[in-house]
Amino acid sequence: DVKVMTTPAETTRAAILEAFKQYESISPDDAFVFFVASHGSVEGAVLEDREFILYTSNVGLLSSEALRQEAITQAEIKSFISNVPATRK
Secondary structure: OOOOOOOOOOOOHHHHHHHHHHHHHOOOOOEOOOOOOOOEEEEOOOHHHOEEEEOOOOOOOOOHHHHHHHOEEHHHHHHHHHOOOOOEO
């Protein structure tokens, strides 16, 4: 199954997080691919703390506070993918 999400409503933070939840019930025998063509940035003052931030369609401001509420961090993406039971990711 392929889930294509291209409209602004489908690419908000909430919609993407909901889509990840749907894949928490797939079989370990399945393959899971997360492909995103979007904008983002690398945030963080110190090189060791820099992290990729995925801009979702609801990102309005690029302030640190707005990004924390509306974007998706690299750590969150890793966490969501680790919750997908497929052994091939």
